Amino acid sequence: MPRLEIPRKAVYRLSLYHRCLQRLKENEVETVSSAALAKAAGVKPTQLRKDLAYFGQFGTRGLGYETEALSEKLTDVLGTTRLQPVILVGVGHLGSALLGYNGFAREGFEVVAAFDLVANRERAANQNIPLYGMAKLKTYIDTHSIKMAILTVPGRVGQEVANQLVAAGIQAILNFAPVVLEVPDGVMVNNVDLAIELENLSYFIR
Amino acid sequence: MPRLEIPRKAVYRLSLYHRCLQRLKENEVETVSSAALAKAAGVKPTQLRKDLAYFGQFGTRGLGYETEALSEKLTDVLGTTRLQPVILVGVGHLGSALLGYNGFAREGFEVVAAFDLVANRERAANQNIPLYGMAKLKTYIDTHSIKMAILTVPGRVGQEVANQLVAAGIQAILNFAPVVLEVPDGVMVNNVDLAIELENLSYFIR
DNA sequence: CTGTGTGAAGGCTTTCACAGCC
DNA sequence: GGCTGTGAAAGCCTTCACACAG
Numbered sequence: 001m002p003r004l005e006i007p008r009k010a011v012y013r014l015s016l017y018h019r020c021l022q023r024l025k026e027n028e029v030e031t032v033s034s035a036a037l038a039k040a041a042g043v044k045p046t047q048l049r050k051d052l053a054y055f056g057q058f059g060t061r062g063l064g065y066e067t068e069a070l071s072e073k074l075t076d077v078l079g080t081t082r083l084q085p086v087i088l089v090g091v092g093h094l095g096s097a098l099l100g101y102n103g104f105a106r107e108g109f110e111v112v113a114a115f116d117l118v119a120n121r122e123r124a125a126n127q128n129i130p131l132y133g134m135a136k137l138k139t140y141i142d143t144h145s146i147k148m149a150i151l152t153v154p155g156r157v158g159q160e161v162a163n164q165l166v167a168a169g170i171q172a173i174l175n176f177a178p179v180v181l182e183v184p185d186g187v188m189v190n191n192v193d194l195a196i197e198l199e200n201l202s203y204f205i206r
Numbered sequence: 207m208p209r210l211e212i213p214r215k216a217v218y219r220l221s222l223y224h225r226c227l228q229r230l231k232e233n234e235v236e237t238v239s240s241a242a243l244a245k246a247a248g249v250k251p252t253q254l255r256k257d258l259a260y261f262g263q264f265g266t267r268g269l270g271y272e273t274e275a276l277s278e279k280l281t282d283v284l285g286t287t288r289l290q291p292v293i294l295v296g297v298g299h300l301g302s303a304l305l306g307y308n309g310f311a312r313e314g315f316e317v318v319a320a321f322d323l324v325a326n327r328e329r330a331a332n333q334n335i336p337l338y339g340m341a342k343l344k345t346y347i348d349t350h351s352i353k354m355a356i357l358t359v360p361g362r363v364g365q366e367v368a369n370q371l372v373a374a375g376i377q378a379i380l381n382f383a384p385v386v387l388e389v390p391d392g393v394m395v396n397n398v399d400l401a402i403e404l405e406n407l408s409y410f411i412r
Numbered sequence: 413c414t415g416t417g418t419g420a421a422g423g424c425t426t427t428c429a430c431a432g433c434c
Numbered sequence: 435g436g437c438t439g440t441g442a443a444a445g446c447c448t449t450c451a452c453a454c455a456g
């Protein structure tokens with residue numbers, strides 16, 4: 001399965017399909033056509049079929065896809081078969097909100113610990129996720145084999161903290177800090193930049 | 207200025223350049239080459255020049271770009287010349303966090319009001335942003351000429367609330383609800399989907 | 413006859429190469 | 435000489451058209 005030739009956007013859409021399938025399963029729909037699933041995901045049927053084709057043949061011609069089987073296959077491909085532990089670094093406004101956000105667990109992720117310069121932030125007091133100072137970072141990551149981190153620190157320290165994460169062995173960062181992070185090959189960064197999304201919208205409304 | 211022919215990704219990068227320019231201005235750098243600015247934004251110099259070329263000629267050959275002038279030009283193009291008012295709908299964990307997030311104001315946006323089914327959520331009590339029930343939505347949008355909304359409601363009511371926003375005259379939605387929104391032409395939606403970003407990272411780390 | 417899987421065509425974005433101006 | 439602006443080329447992704455399986 002030649003991973004490197006698969007368009008990044010296709011992988012992104014896989015998650016979309018996956019979520020739509022879960023809803024179908026809840027409604028006890030047993031099979032679904034590419035047309036129906038594509039509509040739910042907001043893409044064209046041919047694109048959905050092409051995306052799935054990167055990973056194998058999952059459908060039955062003349063019938064469609066079995067929701068249960070396809071869903072499992074996607075779980076497998078996306079690497080969310082088991083609950084993936086994630087740490088969060090930077091417990092400010094945004095960080096503490098994400099600690100309380102329960103949308104992660106539903107899709108296979110668990111925030112298992114939080115880190116901050118100030119380990120006694122009252123904001124985190126009402127959570128049942130342990131909060132540590134930055135000194136504990138490397139030890140924790142090693143001990144618990146953590147691969148993924150959510151970075152919610154101010155922009156000015158983003159790169160510095162990212163360096164610490166990389167040095168500690170983190171392989172993937174979901175970055176909310178408004179900076180372009182430089183990381184070595186092999187470390188993956190996805191950026192979520194709220195101000196830029198708003199600015200982008202602003203442009204398109206005349 | 208033929209807007210419709212400009213790649214969406216180019217507009218997105220414009221915001222990136224804009225932010226880098228602001229940092230340069232703070233450091234009192236007066237001119238910058240496409241190579242230097244591109245490096246800061248994490249793109250190739252030719253791409254930066256191509257992106258800027260969609261909107262005009264801002265540089266001086268042999269010299270580079272004047273930071274101040276280019277920054278102003280981008281502000282103009284992006285439509286963030288004046289502070290843009292934004293409302294937020296859905297004051298749960300994520301919503302209330304975003305109300306407390308001060309990263310918006312820095313880049314030209316002000317969250318002027320919040321709306322929720324339950325207008326007396328204690329979460330919003332410590333904010334100085336007014337919180338209203340959904341009944342007030344349309345009147346508020348009309349009265350204050352609001353064009354943009356941040357949608358932080360649960361996925362299952364996302365489409366329904368989006369419909370209300372569109373009916374009330376909203377032209378652009380920053381959507382955090384994990385659903386694919388269907389909106390009429392002329393209404394712009396940008397999606398921020400945290401679970402999908404994590405799933406995407408999960409795929410790329412083996 | 414229905415609906416998937418896929419090579420080929422088409423369209424869009426990025427990169428190149430270099431002309432043009434300071 | 436240095437660096438921008440830009441037509442042309444390359445690369446990538448999406449869409450089409452249809453072969454093929456049930």
